[in-house]
Amino acid sequence: MSVPRPAAVIVLAAGEGTRMKSRTPKVLHELCGRALVDHMLGAARGLEPERLIVVIGHAREQVEAHLAGSAPDARTVVQSRQNGTGHAVRTVLEAVGTINGTVLVTYGDTPLLRAETLSALVERHAEDGNAVTVLTAVVPDPTGYGRIIRDTTGAVLEIVEEKDATPEQRAVTEMNSGVYAFDGLLLADAVKRVGAANAQGEEYLTDVLSILREDGHRVGAHVAADYVEVEGVNDRVQLAFARQVLNDRILKAHMRAGVTIVDPSSTLVDAGVVIGPDAVILPGTQLLGATSVGGGARIGPATTLTDTVVGEDAVVRNAVCEGAEIGAEASVGPFAYLRPGTRLGRKGKIGTYVETKNAAIGDGSKVPHLTYVGDATIGTGSNIGAACVFVNYDGVDKHHTVVGDHVRIGSDNMLVAPVRVGDGAYTAAGSVITNDVPPGAMAVARGRQRNIEGWVTRRRAGTSSAEAARLALAAQEEVDQE
Numbered sequence: 001m002s003v004p005r006p007a008a009v010i011v012l013a014a015g016e017g018t019r020m021k022s023r024t025p026k027v028l029h030e031l032c033g034r035a036l037v038d039h040m041l042g043a044a045r046g047l048e049p050e051r052l053i054v055v056i057g058h059a060r061e062q063v064e065a066h067l068a069g070s071a072p073d074a075r076t077v078v079q080s081r082q083n084g085t086g087h088a089v090r091t092v093l094e095a096v097g098t099i100n101g102t103v104l105v106t107y108g109d110t111p112l113l114r115a116e117t118l119s120a121l122v123e124r125h126a127e128d129g130n131a132v133t134v135l136t137a138v139v140p141d142p143t144g145y146g147r148i149i150r151d152t153t154g155a156v157l158e159i160v161e162e163k164d165a166t167p168e169q170r171a172v173t174e175m176n177s178g179v180y181a182f183d184g185l186l187l188a189d190a191v192k193r194v195g196a197a198n199a200q201g202e203e204y205l206t207d208v209l210s211i212l213r214e215d216g217h218r219v220g221a222h223v224a225a226d227y228v229e230v231e232g233v234n235d236r237v238q239l240a241f242a243r244q245v246l247n248d249r250i251l252k253a254h255m256r257a258g259v260t261i262v263d264p265s266s267t268l269v270d271a272g273v274v275i276g277p278d279a280v281i282l283p284g285t286q287l288l289g290a291t292s293v294g295g296g297a298r299i300g301p302a303t304t305l306t307d308t309v310v311g312e313d314a315v316v317r318n319a320v321c322e323g324a325e326i327g328a329e330a331s332v333g334p335f336a337y338l339r340p341g342t343r344l345g346r347k348g349k350i351g352t353y354v355e356t357k358n359a360a361i362g363d364g365s366k367v368p369h370l371t372y373v374g375d376a377t378i379g380t381g382s383n384i385g386a387a388c389v390f391v392n393y394d395g396v397d398k399h400h401t402v403v404g405d406h407v408r409i410g411s412d413n414m415l416v417a418p419v420r421v422g423d424g425a426y427t428a429a430g431s432v433i434t435n436d437v438p439p440g441a442m443a444v445a446r447g448r449q450r451n452i453e454g455w456v457t458r459r460r461a462g463t464s465s466a467e468a469a470r471l472a473l474a475a476q477e478e479v480d481q482e
Contacts, residue, residue: 007101013108014057033270046115084202131217
């Protein structure tokens, strides 16, 4: 049978997350390029629910602002006081009204849950005709979790919290994930009857299961294939573990799609990264944000690309690139820093100890060594000599430099913006270019050299330099006398 489309998915994201010990709300902590809550919302969207609802509370302004940008399709409902999961769901139903159909309830801090697992839960719920179906998992160590207690037919009798469990119940290894598929009409009635007569004085959603069962309705369960999926993130240790699991998933998906990842243990790839087939990712590489790597490209080792586009068959080695565009068959590095606004053309080169920012470098142009290029446009087929600086800042404003096609900029040049070097022009080594250079001209902008004979032996007498000079001069005098 086809999986029914849920009437709603409710994501609970109102908690403070005190164990994170952070100014950032727990559900906004980043994991593989996305906030924890965004991973959950992505999985929920895989079910194509009619409504997507997020319950917010702690730091509501921050969470609401984030969701406005990342999840405009989600409605937020404020739980003004965090009084338990049952209270959170009741708050939703009071805000939006009774929801007719399957209502899935999950959490904003379970980023490893897959859409496939949620879909299987909804399918089991529909097949069995349950009033509620709980997602469970069999875990190696159930300590701290609520236990699933079943009858001899396999139906769920109750969920027993560990502190309330008997020794026999504590031996059960099937745990409650806290994720449920409900019949929406039955949920609306039962959640109103949840009390707060417990040690925490809170309304627990688990009590809805007992209420429905006492009303004669069927309570079922679906066991997740991988217990790791249902583990939440409550502290930094669990956040690191989730990152490891999710990164491993991402890498495997890329490798199965034709990408070579030489050392997965030292490679980090965010969830939104695109990598083409036959690309090779070398050890120590991080591909972050909205980075895209073309087929056949070779990235790394020790390279970090953030929101960067790399063309097909390009090579990027030992580099840091942020918001850059690297053309097909281009070469970057080693030890280069490409800052936002850098655009390197096809077969272009940015070499060792080169930094660029807001720079468009044309097809086939090269910036090979020890150079800063900022606020500049370089045409096609040009070469920038070693140790050059595009002097773009006057202390108040930034200014632009234009270098034309097939230009040769000599080593150790200062190009003081605003300035333009015309097509086919040359500049001499050691020049400070402050005026425009016409096409085809040679610009020489340096002082005439003057040698002061004997200065070292007179002014630095007794030093090793003076002794070396004395010996060299004596040797030269002997040669001259022969």
